[in-house]
């Protein structure tokens with residue numbers, strides 16, 4: 066794996082399912098930089114989660130569903146990051162189209178490994194596959210396709226433990242701790258990126274696509 070500066074390092078954020086519906090968003094922080102990935106009219110895009118008007122954080126929650134709208138003066142941003150809804154613009158801000166384009170949100174980078182979504186601060190840098198290494202990238206991608214169903218938090222079901230037992234194979238990828246029971250369950254524990262609070266940690270249990278009756282005992 067290639068070591069890179071934090072701004073150019075990729076961090077696991079969530080699965081595609083978490084961003085599947087319009088206005089779904091997931092946030093994190095890398096160092097001092099808040100990031101957000103959001104579904105805007107079907108496009109999933111990533112920005113610095115900071116309003117360009119007075120630099121307020123736009124989405125404070127780790128995840129949710131709602132417009133990409135700053136809580137302070139209500140500016141709403143589109144998939145290009147351009148503010149398109151500005152309450153009281155004629156009297157308070159008087160921004161024309163060019164002025165609004167200049168105040169577009171700062172983009173961040175988003176990449177997928179199978180059904181897994183990663184983000185980073187920098188817009189340029191090594192690809193996610195380069196960071197992970199092609200072997201690990203391919204394995205993680207395949208696993209994400211093999212285990213598409215979300216399980217109960219902290220409980221993988223059918224007598225499986227929480228991923229800490231000896232029966233599990235374990236490896237790491239970026240900020241992910243992966244625990245695997247082949248054919249039975251996949252557990253993803255995402256550590257918060259450097260500088261991020263514990264509330265940005267995420268744990269998910271995933272089960273095979275086949276039905277409960279087909280699942281191995």
Ligand code: FES
Nearest residue numbers: 116118119135138
């Ligand atoms: S600080 Fe975001 S709209 Fe004013």
